[in-house]
């Protein structure tokens with residue numbers, strides 16, 4: 503193994519730089535291997551001149567605690583669906599063969615792809631075209647199968663919990679209902695875990711379609727018991743029973759729909775029912791800034807393990823955390839079943855035991 507590439511695709515997540523740093527150090531220390539960073543996800547392969555940068559020890563010095571990614575990311579960088587202007591018209595084309603050529607020209611013995619579901623699906627497709635891919639699971643949503651946890655999730659969870667703590671005091675002072683809209687497109691882990699950790703009274707997640715009347719019932723019953731305030735943790739991907747997810751912008755074949763607005767919808771319903779309400783949308787605050795110690799620890803282990811896997815030529819595979827140990831498994835196996843909140847799991851049972859409503863009763 504002489505030369506490996508690293509790219510970060512999709513939305514950023516705290517810990518990306520920690521993975522890059524660990525991979526570079528392991529590649530140089532253990533394998534005397536050169537490392538190349540690819541800029542802006544797969545897009546970097548389309549620009550032979552400026553699409554990459556050398557990653558040596560100096561390049562990764564001081565980045566362990568830094569949020570974002572020093573390589574840049576692109577969540578519109580799907581090589582299989584790229585919008586271009588041809589003869590004055592916008593069309594969608596497949597540039598995957600150009601990407602494969604770009605990878606070959608850089609003479610990489612392995613390509614580490616740090617990404618979520620979308621980026622890793624593309625990685626698997628490229629692996630089928632012969633690219634020596636190693637996947638590293640990243641997303642604050644924690645929705646990738648085959649691994650107990652993705653890096654970035656713990657940081658987002660801590661930020662969301664702190665926000666709930668802060669909203670708690672102001673909600674209580676003003677006798678208000680406050681809904682906090684949290685990230686979580688199809689999986690409700692951030693809202694569930696932060697809701698439990700931050701004392702939410704109602705948690706709404708994509709896995710459980712909710713009824714407005716049921717949310718109101720919980721708030722009314724707290725009110726009747728003298729608890730004049732309530733906190734609602736809502737995943738951005740939650741939807742009402744029989745309804746749709748709430749989008750702030752529709753999607754197309756290149757852009758996924760942009761979620762946003764369900765927190766506002768819930769807060770407005772509660773206010774119309776007689777309880778003064780407010781909404782906070784935490785948004786990208788959950789993705790930015792320094793990773794927690796846990797995420798740095800996990801990201802570092804993933805980065806080093808990904809390079810060891812590359813040295814064994816374990817291509818088209820992904821590193822993962824299972825029972826506290828780093829393992830690896832085929833990418834298609836990891837991606838076959840996306841991870842969702844286990845509705846029969848102990849976290850859900852515990853939440854219900856302590857009186858949290860999921861808007862389904």
Ligand code: F6P
Pocket residue numbers: 513577618641642643685686687738761789
């Ligand atoms: O996948 C992580 C995530 O945070 C989702 O929860 C959210 O829908 C999405 O990213 C938003 O990404 P962006 O605003 O960067 O398109």
